[in-house]
Amino acid sequence: MNAGIDPFNDEDPMLIYQKILKGKIKFPSSFDANAKSLVKHLLEADLSKRYGNLKGGVADIKNHRYFKGFDFIKLLSLQLKPLYVPKVK
16 A cells, blocks of 8 residues: 555456465565565465564554554544645635
8 A cells, every 4th residue: 555556456356366375565666665574574474474463463563663653642542643634625
């Protein structure tokens, strides 16, 4: 979603399924390295290694370097302001 498309994108649904089964993910060259690491951990096929499914649960995700400096308490208390607000007429 950070790239604007899903990691297994294709026009043909059967090709999407094949890409998912292969587990090969292609990232755009402009994709942030920390985001790439997080996505790889979330899409890990082996359940014993997948973030969110480990002993730390959701804390593994929240403590990932991609979220460094992010205040989840402010998020839950609705104190964060959006980075972008579209102009609507």
